Amino acid sequence: MLAKIVHSKNMNANIRKAEYAVRGELAIRSEELKNQLAKGEKLPFSRVVGCNIGNPQALDQKPITFFRQVASLVEYPELLKDENAEVASKLYPSDAIARAKLLLKNIGSVGAYSHSQGIPHIRENVAKFISERDGYPADPSKIFLTQGASAGVQLTLQMIVENNKVGIMIPIPQYPLYTATLAVLDANPVPYYLDESKGWGLTTRELQRSYDEAAKLGVETRALVIINPGNPTGQCLTIENMREIVEFCHKNRIILLADEVYQTNIYQPKDRPFHSFKKVLKSMGPKYEGFEMISYHSISKGMIGECGRRGGYFECEGLDESILEQIYKISSISLCPNVQGQIMVDLMVNPPKKGDPSYEQYKKEYDDIYYSLIKRASILEDTFNSLEGCTCNSADGAMYLFPQIRLPKKAIEAAKAAGKEPDQFYCMAMLESTGVCMVAGSGFGQVEGTAHFRSTFLPQPELFDEFCSGIKNFHADFMNKYRD
C-alpha cells in the first residue's frame, strides 16, 4: 500500500513541532479515564477532576445569572414582543429585557455576520470600560473583538513575525499558547526567567540579559509578552516594575504585548492590586507618546468564566495605521468573531449598576465566586506547602498555583525509564491514582533541573477538602514508593 499523500513527515513541520501541554498527553489520558468511568469501569476514584485548564463552569462554577438572561433573550427575540411581555416578565428581570432590546437594536440578529472588527456598539462600551478603569481615553477604532484572547494573541503575533529571524520575548514559565504559536510561525521564543525565590518576580536586568543573548545569536527581538497576573505563576506586578518594563521596551524598540486576562482575579487587592499597562504607560508622560502596545482581555476568566463561548478583545496603542488596516483585513478573512461571544464582552464591560433590578444578585454571585477563589487558593497553597519536598508561592492573582517539587532520584530514574520528564511522570501517577489532572511544569518551561506542576484551584468548594486530601495521600504514597 502506498504511503498517504500527507503524513507526519511531509506535513507543515512548524505545526508538528508545536506543543500544547494544557491539552496534551495528560488531558488526553484524563478523557479516556472519564470514558471508562462513564462505562461503569472500576477505577481508584469516582470522578476525574480537570485541574489542567482554567475551565470554571466545567467544575460547576455557576454562570452570572444576569449575563445568561440577556444571552437567552437575544437568542429568541419573540420573548421581547409586547404580546409575550407578561409571561416573559415572570422569567426575566426588566433590566435584562432592556439590555437585550438595546443589544438587538444595535446588532440586528445574533445570527448575522457582524463587522469583522466587532460590533461598533460593543466596541464603544469596551472603550468606555477601559477609560473608566484607567482614567485615560480609549478609542473604539483601535479595539478588536476576538474569539477569546488566544485568537487575538495568535492574530497579532502572526502580524508581527516577519520571518524566522524575529524573536518574541516570553516569560519562563509561560502559558504554552505562546511557545505553540511561535512554533507554528517559525519565530524565535526569547525566554526571560521569572524568579521563583522572589515570588515569581521580574527584573529588567533579566530582561536585558535575555534580549542581549538573543541579539548575539542574530535574533531580532520585536515584541515582549507579559502575562499579568501571571499564568502559570499567579504573580501580580507592582506599578514600579511595570514602569521599568515599559522603559525597557521603549529603549530597545520592542512592542509590549500585555496578556491581562486575569485582571479581576486579584487575591491581595491591597498589597498587589491590578494595574493595566495602558494606565501605567499613559501615566509616564509625553516621552512615551506613540509607544506600541497591545493588551488582551477575555470573558473566559475572572468571575465570569464563560470560556466555552470564545469571546474577548484586544486594544492597540500606538500601532501604525497600516498595521491596523492589516489587522482588519486578516480579521475579515475569518468574517467575524461569534456574536454571542461579543455580547458576553458587552456584559463583562457593562454589568448591572447599583440601583438596577439585577444589581444585588449580580454583586452577590460575583462576590461569592471571588471570595471562594481566595479561600480555595489559600487552602491549596497550604496543601502544597505541607507536602514533602514541595514549596509553593502564593497566588497574587490568576487561577493557578505552580509549586516546585523535589523528586527522589529513584522517581527521576523511573521517569527516565518510562521516557517521560520527571514532572510529567509525577502528574501521570497522580492522575492514574486520584483522577486529578494537572499539567507538568515542563509544559510551561522552568529552570533546568527543577520540576513543577500547575493546578487550578477551581474544584467545587464542597469537594475541596476531599480534593486536597486526595493529593496529600497520593504524594505520600508516591514519595514512599520512590524514596531514595
Added chain:
Amino acid sequence: MLAKIVHSKNMNANIRKAEYAVRGELAIRSEELKNQLAKGEKLPFSRVVGCNIGNPQALDQKPITFFRQVASLVEYPELLKDENAEVASKLYPSDAIARAKLLLKNIGSVGAYSHSQGIPHIRENVAKFISERDGYPADPSKIFLTQGASAGVQLTLQMIVENNKVGIMIPIPQYPLYTATLAVLDANPVPYYLDESKGWGLTTRELQRSYDEAAKLGVETRALVIINPGNPTGQCLTIENMREIVEFCHKNRIILLADEVYQTNIYQPKDRPFHSFKKVLKSMGPKYEGFEMISYHSISKGMIGECGRRGGYFECEGLDESILEQIYKISSISLCPNVQGQIMVDLMVNPPKKGDPSYEQYKKEYDDIYYSLIKRASILEDTFNSLEGCTCNSADGAMYLFPQIRLPKKAIEAAKAAGKEPDQFYCMAMLESTGVCMVAGSGFGQVEGTAHFRSTFLPQPELFDEFCSGIKNFHADFMNKYRD
C-alpha cells in the same frame, strides 16, 4: 519621529499580500455610507443593501424558530427547572425543552470549554446525519467541529502546506478565502478554470492542464479544492463529473477538499441534485479505499443562515492517523469551537422530525425560505440577462449569481484613470448610486479581459422588485454615460 517598530514594510509579508475582496474596498465604503445615512445625511438612496456577502439574517431572513428556542433555553437553564416549567411551557414548545435538556446533559454548561474536537454527543449526531444522507457510515472520531467552515479550511490547508513549493488547486472563479489563506501560508494557488459557456462546468482535461503546468514550474500539487455547489458561480456538479474528479485526484495523488457548505441551497433539485463527494467516493468501490478527502459544512448557509454564530464541521476520510492527531493538537491550542456554534450544528443535523410538536412550523419556515430563494434567484437572473452587455448563468445552487458584463471602452478607460479594475469601477459606481454593494469579479478571479460581479439574491422579498429596478436604472445610466 522614529518609524514605528512594526509597519507595513517589515510586517509578515504573506499577510500583506493576502486579499479578501468580499470585505474589501467596496464593503468598507458601504459601511461609511451606512454611517452617513445613520447620521441623517442625504444620499441618492435610503438604505445600503449588502449583496457582497451571504449574510441572510442581516437582510432580515428570519431564523428557524425551533433552533433559537433551544439556543435560548441552554443559555438560561433556570427555565428548565421544575418550578418554572409551567411558565416556560407558555413560551417554549415541549420538544425544544426536551432538546435543551438533552444537550445540557451532554455538555454541562455552554460556558465551559468543550472537547477541542467538538462535543462528542454532537459529533455522534453529525456522523448519523452524514450516514443517513449518504448511505455510508461516518465516524465521529474523524469529525471536527469548527468555528464555521472557513476556520476548518484554514486549519486543514495549514496542515497540508509543507513549504512554498506546495500547490493547491483552486477553481477560477473561486471564493477568496482560498487565495487569501494560500497567500498567508505562502503556498501556490494552482488555478483551474470553470467554463462559463458551459454553465460553469468543469472538465478533467482542464484539471490535468492546470496540474501539468504547475508541475512544469516545480510546484508540487497536494490538494484540490472543489466548491460544490459553486461560489461565486452557483453550479452543481453531476455525479459523473464528480467521479471523474475523484479519479483525477486518485491518479495524481491529490487530496480532495470538498467545500459543500451550500449543500441544501439546491434550486434545480431534479436536474441537478446535490451529491456529497463522500457518497460518490464510497460508491466507487475498493480501488478507492484509503482515498484522502476532507469535506466541510456550515451552519451559515442553507435555510439556517446562522453565520454570525460561527459553527461548522469537517469530516476527514482516509487521512493518516498522525495527521488526525496533529489536527487535534492544533485545534487544542485554540481550546475549542464556541459551544453555541456547536449546538447549532446539532440542530442543523438533527432538526424536528415529523410528528414532533415543532415539525410543522419548522417545515413551513424552512420551505418558505427555500422557495423564496428559488424565486429571487430567478428574478435576479432575468434582471441581469435583461441588462445591455450582460449575460448570466442560472444558479443550480448556492446564494449567488456571477454575471459577465461587457463594459464600453470609455468605462474601461475611466476605470484605468481611477486606478481601478473595470469591474471594481462598475461596482463602486453602483454602490455610490444605488446603495447596493456587490463584489467585483476580479476579487474571485476570471478569464483575463472579462469582467464580472457577484451578487447574492438575499434582499428581502418585499423589496426585491425595487432592488432589481434600481440595478436596471443604474446600469442604463452607466452605459449611457460611457457609451463608445
